[in-house]
Every structure is written in structure tokens, then in C-alpha cells.
Amino acid sequence: EVQLVDSGGSLVQPGRSLRLSCSASGFTFGDYAMSWVRQAPGKGLEWVGLIRNKASGGTTEYASSVKGRFTISRDDSKSIAYLQMNSLKTEDTAVYYCTRGVGISAAGSLYWGQGTLVTVSS
């Protein structure tokens, strides 16, 4: 059974950093791209970014709202994806989900973590 467990969310001050983790099990983690999606309180879904599998270069893509501040990485030996968030802003307050696609690409997020809440406030 595919499982994604998101962790690392907390209350953090504006301008500080935070790293989220997504622990995966039930599939060959290294074969799949992984994505991050966030949802601000009472708002819609916002795509944050993705990291491709190593076979596709392990490259990353980001939404313009987080580009230059957020970094996605992966440790295939531990089956963990990370979201490093720097220079956090109050508008980054949201529940953050990691997702895995139907296939090896990021398209069609079939599996979702339970989400982890990040609150950016002074």
C-alpha cells in the first residue's frame, strides 16, 4: 500500500526557514517524481513544485510564488522528499501536502500525504 507521511510543519516567524519531509513507502520511491501542493486556510489548492526521478535528471520546477525561496530535494536511499522553505512570508501559511502521480511523472496526483501545517507569524 502506497503511503506518504508529511511532517515538519510548525509555527515560524517571517523571514525564517523550515524544512518539511515526506516519507514514502509501498512503492519504489526512486522511480517516481514527487510534488508539493499547498492550501492556505479557507483557500484553494496551489501547486508548489516538483522533483523528477533520477532517470529524468532529478530536476526541479517551482511555482513563481516560491521560486528562489523554496528548494525541493530527495533522498532515494531513505525514500524521503524534502521541501526546504527559506525567507518565509505570512502568505506561505498553509497546509503542505506531498503527492505522487499516477505514473512515474508528476501528472495526476493519485497519492497524497495527510498534510502538515506551516504557520508563518510573528
Added chain:
Amino acid sequence: QSALTQPASVSGSPGQSITIPCTGTSSDVGVYNYVSWYQQHPGKAPKLMIYGVSNRPSGVSNRFSGSKSGNTASLTISGLQAEDEADYFCNSYTSSSTYVFGPGTKVTVL
């Protein structure tokens, strides 16, 4: 601001069919068949209902169907049921190698 547009709300009576449009541009919906739809009930994680414009994941009811014409993708729910009341979000791949969500549509079963 979302690059995709959806109506804020759609409603229907039990048993009826409703369609939710998702309008993009020639840089996303119009040129890629990577359109997906998600259902989200309050307090829950989103659930994939349709991927690749018209494909249903295993376990999703065949009352849900997807299609695309030009720059507009659509999700149709047939035989509307009370449990279908939820928020629905469309998503598309873009020419910038990123993905984008629509703002979401609240479906109400009357």
C-alpha cells in the same frame, strides 16, 4: 491569480447531471492532455477523480467523466448524489513545465 478559471459554484438536484468547466489558454489546457480533476471534502485531503483529461483512477465511480475542447476542460458528474457535494479543482500542465490549479468550484446538491 490562477491561470485557469472555474465557476465559483455549481448546483444540481439528486439524479441530475452537472458539468464544471475549466478554462485555460493555449499555453496549458489547450496544448497538453495533462488535465486532472480533484474532489475535496471539508477537512480532507484532495482525491484524484480524473487524470489525462478523461481517465478515471481505479475505484472512482463511472458517474465522473472528463473531456476537453480547445482551451476548456470539463468535469461531468452524472446521477448526482449527496456525497458528491464537495469542492472540485482542475489542474493542468503548462508550457513553463509547471502545473497550475484552478480556483475551485463548490458543488451543492440541492
